[in-house]
Amino acid sequence: MSSLADLKLAPDVLFNVGPVPVTNTMTSAFAVSILLIIFALFVRRNAGIVPSRLQVFVELGIDLFMSKLVMILGSEKEARKYFPLIFTFFIFILVANQFTLIPFVQTIVTEEGLTFFKTPTAHYSLPIALALIAFFAWNFIPFIMAPFRFLGNFIKLGVFTRIRSIKDVPMALLDFMLGIMDIISEGARLISLPTRLFGNLVAGELIIAIISGLFFYTQFFVPIPMIILSILSGLVQAFVFALLTLLFLSTNVRNVKNHN
């Protein structure tokens, strides 16, 4: 019977490649990527004018997400530009969250008795890596589009040129301080985006582990509602991660474009 002391957050190290320890979350992240690449190549190879059932299903999913992008970004052209990044986030996190639900995946063990695959998003490193990619996307794309305007949104030196009389000085200072506050809020976004994903996934895993570890007879049917709940939260979190990245990106791009 497992107790609370047996639970831990850190993944098990399977083996070392040079100085890099390979953990079981890493192997499953790689497995998810390879699965997705193979799936994409398979669908692409069999794609035709007369669609198969699988192709219809994939196109339905893409259309559904595309319509969301068009709704938020405003035009089809813009949506097509950012679609690959956002949809990759969505589909990767979606599959990674549910990866250990595939039958027999969690029963693969190494010689030391460690499970070979573990939900990759339930360790902090993968959400942080994904969030860093997203962070660079939503800051770097508007920066390249118009560097000075983008920096001007944060360090608002322009407000001082509009001072006409002594009465305008407090308002200008306030605007300037709000610009500085935006820098802090960018940092908060970078922290909160991965923490949300990680916290939800790890909470789901821990609840299942605790409930099945309570008594002998709670291992069998009692965790099922919790598993359903964690499947749901995994779906929602994948959607939320992609959508929040899109929202931050679109507000930054719009700020740069509609600057006056």
Add this chain to the structure above:
Amino acid sequence: MEPAAAKLIAAGIAIGLGAIGSGIGEGLIAGRALEAMGRNPEQSDKLLTNMIVAMAIDESTAIYSLVVALIILFAF
């Protein structure tokens, strides 16, 4: 008090108090969104997306306290 006991109490208080605000907030969001959907059913697709995003942002404070509780339990 023993350190282990203090750890458990601290983790319980952290997640318990942290979840109050976000629970109230999520209830308000869902209630208002459902109200709006009832008044304006053709808008419900758009509302559902916005509701989920708003809920996720609202939930993050509870998630922060969960992470703090986990750090108290496992990292100290």
